[in-house]
Amino acid sequence: MRTTRLETAVLGRSPLGAHIRFLMEGPHGNMIHSTVPPTMVGRACHFRTIDEYWFVLSGAGELWRRSPDGQETTTRLVPGVCVDIPLGTSFQYRCTGSEALVFTCTALPPWPGDDEAVLIDGPWVPSVGTEAGGE
Structure with missing residues (x-):
């Protein structure tokens, strides 16, 4: 049994x-705490092997998703909203409010490493650096 406090998480x-904090890691999945600063637009991608589940804690944003069959949707991310990103779904997120968008993210199975994310072109121009994990 383990306990993690947000302020001491890696x-x-x-x-x-x-920006993420690693909350919990187990044999079947893991959980992170994600913070998307105001005006930031993340890179678009799809995953190679995992599903993700997000729960929005604070802030406001949008999540674009395109399923493998081509169905597209844009979901408003506000506190209390929970979304899934099934394997093979393309997606991109952005913070639309004046405060950071904050959510928990659970990956099943556990996140295998940064090469899990296959970068693609999404509907919005990313506002982060071009290298994975960079500024």
């Missing part, structure tokens, strides 16, 4: 640009 950067 800091990182997702390959899409969000």
